[in-house]
Amino acid sequence: MDIWLFLLFLAATFAAGATGGLFPTGEWYKSLNKPSWTPPNWLFPVAWTSIYLLIAFAGARVAVLDGNAYAMAFWGLQIAFNTLWTPVFFGLRNMKASLPIMAGLWLAVLGATITHFQVDTLAGLAFVPYLVWVTVAAALNLAMLRLNPDQKALQLRDLDPS
Structure with missing residues (x-):
C-alpha cells in the first residue's frame, strides 16, 4: 500500500471528522432524552478514530x-454524507432533517462495503465496523x-452572532 495515498485518504476522513469539533455535542445533546442503549460518550471518539483509520486503509488499498x-x-x-450529518444534527439541532442524511450515509457505507469487498x-472487511457503527x-x-x-x-437566523 502506498503510504502517501493512505495519508491522503486519512486527511479526507479527518477533514470530515473535523465537523465534530466545529459542532460539538454541548449542553443541548446532554439535555436530550436518550435510549438506555446509547453508547457512552467516551466511545464516540474511539469509534470514529478507528473507523477513519480503517476506511482510509480501505480507500488506499x-x-x-x-x-x-x-x-x-x-x-x-x-x-460526503458523513461530513454533512454532524452540522445538521448538532449544528442545526435538527434531528428530523438529519434522518435522510443518515439514510444516505447508511446506504453509501453499505455500497462502499460491498464494492470494496468486490x-x-x-x-x-475494513468497512464492516463502519457499517455496524452507522447502523447503531x-x-x-x-x-x-x-x-x-x-x-x-x-x-x-438563530446562528447569526450579530
Missing part, C-alpha cells in the same frame, strides 16, 4: 486496483427523535 470505480464512488459518497477482501447511529438518531418530539431545530 482499492484506489490503485483495477475495477475500483464503484468502490471509489461509494467511498466519496459516504465521506475489489479487495481486506478493504471490504441511525437507530440512535431515530430513537432520539422519538424520545424528544418537542425539540425544535435551530433556524439559520
